[in-house]
Amino acid sequence: MRNNENHPSKTRVELHSKDYKKKGRVLAWIISIIAILVVAAAAYSTYVYFKTKNAVDHTYDTNNRVEVKNGEFNGKKKFAVLLMGTDTGALDRTEKMGNTDTIILAVVNPEKKRYTLMSIPRDTMSQMVGSNQFRVEKINAAYSLGGARMSMASVSKLINVPIKYYALVNMGGIMKMIRYVGGINIRPTLSFEYGGYIFKKYKLTHMGGAGALAYSRMRYDDPQGDYGRQQRQRQVITTLIKKAVSVSTLSNLDSILSSISGNVRTNLPFNALQQIAVNYRGSAKTVKNDYLHGTTAEIDDASYQVQSTKELQRVSDYVRGELGLDPETINNNETYQNERNIQRGFSFTSSKTQNYKIYDDYTEEGGS
Secondary structure, X not given: OHHHHHHHHHHHHHHHHHHHHHHHHHHHHHHHHHHHHHHHHHHHHHHHHHHHHHHHHOOEOHHHOOOOOOOOOOOOOOEEEEEEEEOOXXXXXXXXXXXXXXXXXXXXXXXXXXXXXXXXXXXXXXXXOOOOOOOEEEHHHHHHHXXXXXXXXXXXXXXXXXXXXXXXXXXXXXXXXXXXXXXXXXXXXXXXXXXXXXXXXXXXXXXXHHHHHHHHHOOOOOOOOHHHHHHHHHHHHHHHHHHHHHOOOOOOHHHHHHHHHHHEEEOOOHHHXXXXXXXXXXXXXXXXXXXXXXXXXXXXXXEEEEOOHHHHHHHHHHHHHHOOOOOOOOOXXXXXXXXXXXXXXXOOOOOOOEEOOOOOOOOOOOOO
């Protein structure tokens, strides 16, 4: 009887052992799948990392390299980057391009969770800082004359703010990026037709790369001229930034990276760009748009935008404030030329186009 009574008990133990082994095999199977997924994810992340690094390294300008200090892009410090746009060919084929018709100083302020796009009109009168001899040209000529170094130095001197970093972008490349992120939605600032595209004022319009390029290029039919075009360029750039930040898929990674590597030149190294992308996402949510408000004048029979000393001081004070710097009184070639021209009757409040004379006896001390 005892043998018969013990038999069921033994069967339960055996069954329990079999269930335990079965559950163990299932658990091991699940762990194996998770491990495979983790390894696959790590492998893909590594692929993405090196794919990105390779593309970004291709854009890096070693001739204008600067030291990036530890913690410089930790998400708390403020910084500025000079953005320049050109419509010429892919940047990996030519070291120096033509004039930069888009010049924007981007200032990132994480404390206020915003960034500012400060446009510098392409026709702004400016000293070419770094030239072998005293020379005044339109600010958009600085890049073709002396590359990124002269552009940064000239804008820095113009508004008295330190500029270490720059990014030169082929505008056609930006339009490719717009296409790869699925296009952007914009409400046009005015109604016009350009390049075969029709834009209606305030009507929400979905734009692909070519459409956005047409929208940002038109100049002569805008009542505000180049200032209106600058506004539309900033609108395209800010909308693209918001779209890029919100994109959750990597399906177009290869296309996006290939467009970047052939159409961008910058002295920001890969690790700095990584830190900016990770640490400053919150600063991309809000944007403030502004620009230098110039006065039209004739210099040697060519049309320029001349910036008043008051306007230069306004922009300098704002940008320096965003960077956490104390205000300083503007003292440069432009303020010197303004003083001399005002003495001979030039008025920055006149609506008429006036002649403006360049006195080439300016020195760094601001005198003759």
